[in-house]
Amino acid sequence: MLIHETQVRVYYEDTDKMGVVYYGVYPRYYEIGRTEMIRSLGISYKEIEDANILLPARSLNVSYLRSAYYDDLLTIKTIVEELPSVKFPIKTEIYNQRNELINKGEVVLVFFNGKTNKPCRIPDDFLNVMTPYFKSKRD
Secondary structure (H helix, E strand, O other): OEEEEEEEEOOHHHEOOOOEEOHHHHHHHHHHHHHHHHHHOOOOHHHHHHOOEEOOEEEEEEEEOOOOEOOOEEEEEEEEOOOOOOEEEEEEEEEOOOOOEEEEEEEEEEOEEOOOOEEOOOOHHHHHHHHHHHOOOOO
16 A cells, blocks of 8 residues: 655635635545555656656545635545556545645546557556555565
8 A cells, every 4th residue: 555645735815705615625635645645656647758657537436524715724635545557546644733634536537549549558657666566575
């Protein structure tokens, strides 16, 4: 299993008139978390796209548990429970500065070949850096 954490500050532009994070901002926080997770593996989204591999979203599920507010420091926990193949399911948990779970969700991405416009398997370079996180303790 791969778990990565990053933090983000709630900016004024993320909130409504009451200073509460607008519900449509959470998918952007998910994207920040997964972008930083991929970067922590030594690969960037740009490198993946430069290789003509795209990662469109197939589905998005979001659960709103508590509110976040202007100027909160949030921790975005990005969780990959299984080694991706064609589908790339990514869970996200967001915690406030009191370490309370305020939001959770899952995005399922699909590896997509930009030249053929068809789904494809995870690129070998990406697979190679992810595989060590999914080896069993018996290996």
